[in-house]
Amino acid sequence: MTSAFWAVYLREILIMKRRILRQSASMAVSPLLYVVAFGCALGAAVKVGDRSYLEFLIPGLAAMASMTQAFAIATEINVARFYFFxxxxFQAAPVSPFSYVLAETLAGVTKALYAVLIVLxxxxxxxxxxxxxxxFWGALLLNSFxxxxxxxxxxxxxxSHAxxxxxxxxxITPMAFLGGTFFPVDALPAWASAILRFLPLTHAADAARAGAFGLPPSPLxxxxxxxxxxxxxxxALSTVKKARN
Amino acid sequence: MIKTESLKKSFGRTRALDSLDLEVPEGELFAFLGPNGAGKTTAIRILTGLSFKDSGKAFVAGVDIDKDPLKAKRLCGLATQNVNLDSELSVRENMDIHGRLFSMSAKERRERTRELLELVELWDRADSLVKSLSGGLKRRLMIARALSHGPRLLFLDEPTVGLDPAIRRRVWSLIKTVNQKGVTVLLTTHYIEEAEFLAGRVAFIHEGRIVREGTPGEIALEVGKWAADTFQDGVLKSSFFADKREATEFLAAAPGGGTLRKVNLEDAFIHLTGKRVL
Incomplete structure (x- = not known):
């Protein structure tokens, strides 16, 4: 299991290494725009509790980056499936579905945590x-996983890629905007807040924010x-097992 | 070395394999010959674990692919029809990832990479990115990669498709060399001359079934020795003769004349199926 796992993981990391400059730049664009537009301009006069809006925003952006970059591994996998075959x-090699899924998932986690670092x-x-x-890191690790x-x-x-x-x-895009990144979910009407509590990102943003503010972590x-x-x-294990046509 | 019993596979209403029975002994260089959509690639995909079969049995080197698929995969090397190399990685990195997938030690990976890249004449390009290689070099790298874990059986799906004639001949030499080193090779092709040059035995596959199997010489001889191609009423027609003199006389009498040549596998394929290979 170990060798095949490393092969799949290493492949993703080598490709990431080859693209590191442009990938870093693309990972920085969205958070930079949000920080400038929402954190510094719109939010300059806004306070959330006793924190500035920028302080409120940063853990949310970190949670959002961990989600979007972790999910982006799907694009890598599909490009590998549909364009580069x-x-x-991997299918022709003695790689168990468990090794494959774990390796691709951890490759997604690695990219996600790198994106969080850029946000910070x-x-x-x-x-x-x-x-x-x-x-803070524990919440984002679980979120990206x-x-x-x-x-x-x-x-x-x-x-298809489309x-x-x-x-x-x-x-992903609706979740990014509604999952507690830009506003406190509890500030919404109770019914809306209850719905948004079903989104994993809402919990990741809450936990990352509590960690970043030094508050005692809630286990929920x-x-x-x-x-x-x-x-x-x-x-993922189930779909990979069925992926042969 | 390879055995299938009543192998069946359908895609919706299209039957890709219809009770395919095949037996390839150890050390043979065997070719599946047939037009696109005949079922050649489907058979290879099932044998190498890329596709599920609907029913039937398949064994590679005595291993039932259903009972121990991972062991079966360790015994096989595969170069697919599509170039599936990682274009953003180097030649060496592609070889290394493959070696890791097959649990080879670092020393084994290093040694096999050098040995095989020298065999396919790519050692001087070991650190080049795959995207910088030509089509022919990519094909050679795919064969080297498929051999790196020391498989007893090599599957090559259309190994020279899209290559120019000179490069194609270099790939043929490589395949012959690999086979002479004791690796059983099963290749699919729709190039007649490829099957004739390479294969010890060929099987014509048509609509998912093997319609004829034998050495290229045996199969071609069943049709005749000489072919006379004539062009009549806008249609190219081939007539077959056991004797050259008869064929020459036939051509002399044909309005508009024609061409005399030796019978080949394509003639046999058309004779058996009524369809061209290409």
Whole structure:
């Protein structure tokens, strides 16, 4: 299991290394725009509790970046499947579905945590320093693991690269805006807040924010994210097993 | 070395394989010959674990692919019809990833990479990115990669498709060399001359079934020795003769004349199926 796992993981990391400059730049664009437009301009006079809006925004942006970059592994997998046929190389090799799913998921997690690091560097450049301790990283690790596993699962179900874009447009983009990144979910009417509590990103943003603000961590978001990780990982195992035509 | 029993596979209403029975002994260079859509690639995909079969049995080197698929995969090397190399990685990195997939040690990977890249004359390009290689070099790299874990059996799906004639001949030499080193080779092709040059035995596959199997010489001889091609009423027609003199006399009498040549596998294929290979 170990060698095949490393092969799949290493392949993704080598490709990431080859593209590191342009990938870093593309990972920095969205957070930079949000920080400038929402954090510094629109939010300059806004306070959320006793925190500035920029301080409120940064953990949310980190959670959002961890989700979008982890989910982006689906695009990599689909490009490999539909354009470069690299998935066939794994199918023809003695690689168990568990090794394959774990490797692709952890590759997604690696990219996601790298994107979070970029968000934190941008925050630092804008003078925002928070508490990035184990609770903050733990929440983002679980968040990225669950979305990377979901990405692997869905990547096996879609029939074309265009379908993949639809999933991003209908699932990831709405979640990015509604999952507690830009506003406190509890500020919405109770019914809306209750609905948004079903989104994993809402819990990831809550837990990352609590960690970043140095508040005592609540176990609930971690339990929910761990459950999502388990469910999505199992789903990915099932779809990879059925991916042969 | 390869055995299939009543292998069946359909895609919706299209039957890709219809009770395919095949037996390829160890050390043979065997070719599947047939037009696009005949079922050649489907058979290889099932044998190498890329596709599920609907029913039937398949064995590689005595291993049932259903009972122990991972063991079966370790015994096989595959170069697919589509170039499936990682274009953003180097030649060496592609070889290394493949070696890791097959649990080879670092020393084994290093040694096999050098040995095989020298065999396919790519050692001087080991650190080049795959995207910088020509089509022919990519094909040679795919064969080297497929051999790196030391398979007993090599599957080549249309190994020279899209290559120019000079490069094609270099790939043929490579395939012959690999076979002479003791690796059983099963290749699919729709190039007649490829099957004739390479294969010890060929099977004509048509609509998912093997319609004829034998050495290229045996099969061609069943039709005759000489072919006379004439052009009558806008249609190219081939007539077959056991004797050269008869064929020459036939051509002399044909309005508009024609061309005399030796019978080849394509003639046999058309004779058996009524269809051209290409």
């Amino acid at each position: 690299a998935f066939e190389e 560097i941008i925050a630092l450049l804008f003078g925002t320093r928070l508490n990035y301790g184990p609770a 669950s979305f990377a596993a979901l990405a692997v699962a869905l990547a096996m179900l879609v029939k 379908d993949q874009s639809l999933l991003t447009a209908f699932v 978001p971690f339990i929910i994210l761990a459950c999502c990780s388990l469910v999505f990982f199992s789903l």
